[in-house]
Amino acid sequence: MTRPTTSGHTDPTVQPVPASVVEQVDAADATLQNPKRAVVSLGANLGNRLETLQGAVDALEDTPGIRVKAVSPVYETEPWGVEPGSQPSYFNAVAVLKTTLPPSSLLERAQAVEEAFHRVRDERWGPRTLDVDIVAYADLHSDDPRLTLPHPRAHERAFVLAPWLDIDPAAELPGRGQVAHLLDAVTRDGVTPRADLELRLPE
Numbered sequence: 001m002t003r004p005t006t007s008g009h010t011d012p013t014v015q016p017v018p019a020s021v022v023e024q025v026d027a028a029d030a031t032l033q034n035p036k037r038a039v040v041s042l043g044a045n046l047g048n049r050l051e052t053l054q055g056a057v058d059a060l061e062d063t064p065g066i067r068v069k070a071v072s073p074v075y076e077t078e079p080w081g082v083e084p085g086s087q088p089s090y091f092n093a094v095a096v097l098k099t100t101l102p103p104s105s106l107l108e109r110a111q112a113v114e115e116a117f118h119r120v121r122d123e124r125w126g127p128r129t130l131d132v133d134i135v136a137y138a139d140l141h142s143d144d145p146r147l148t149l150p151h152p153r154a155h156e157r158a159f160v161l162a163p164w165l166d167i168d169p170a171a172e173l174p175g176r177g178q179v180a181h182l183l184d185a186v187t188r189d190g191v192t193p194r195a196d197l198e199l200r201l202p203e
């Protein structure tokens with residue numbers, strides 16, 4: 001393949017490729033050859049909660065560059081961070097992914113999936129048809145408010161830690177330690193396994 005280079009080109013219609021672009025393409029190539037593990041938390045407390053969670057799992061699997069490797073049991077959970085009784089209960093689950101998408105594209109896809117399920121953003125921690133949070137992406141750390149990694153509240157949330165531990169007993173939250181220990185430190189009150197319900201792992 002002929003590729004424009006930054007020096008020595010003779011065809012005046014071929015523009016040199018800036019070094020920054022070459023770097024970005026090389027970084028994308030490296031990710032493609034080396035899929036990363038990501039953990040996402042799924043939550044729903046409006047509409048048909050189970051159908052929505054299954055739809056989210058399927059939509060993630062249908063995404064080029066994402067493979068869903070494991071899906072947790074379903075938990076019914078009391079709304080966290082809001083006045084008790086002020087919202088319907090949630091169904092929560094966690095999925096482990098392998099992805100060649102960079103973190104920003106994974107977030108974009110997560111938000112597109114939320115929107116496909118008519119997620120409305122008005123109040124903080126308001127009720128929602130679907131919430132897809134990125135709990136962790138490999139062992140990356142980021143303070144960027146648009147994508148904070150690991151998720152800044154995951155370690156306090158039994159509705160994330162309990163289902164995650166079910167599918168990965170050795171799970172670690174980067175920078176925080178073992179999920180099993182984190183779960184011991186938070187209350188599991190209001191976080192109830194729904195053994196009668198199940199999410200399917202896409203074929």
Ligand SMILES: Nc1ncnc2c1ncn2[C@@H]1O[C@H](COP(=O)(O)OP(=O)(O)OP(=O)(O)O)[C@@H](O)[C@H]1O
Nearest residue numbers: 124125131133134135145146147148149150151153
């Ligand atoms: N790890 C992350 N996963 C998902 N969104 C994140 C993450 N870090 C930062 N964000 C940003 O948070 C913003 C608000 O997200 P969202 O409305 O889903 O918050 P929330 O689910 O109500 O609350 P919480 O962040 O406590 O779960 C998003 O627009 C997104 O850019």
Ligand SMILES: Nc1nc2c(c(=O)[nH]1)N=C(CO)CN2
Nearest residue numbers: 043077078079080090125159
């Ligand atoms: N039980 C429960 N509570 C929540 C949840 C959730 O998924 N489950 N998500 C929130 C914002 O991400 C706020 N509160």
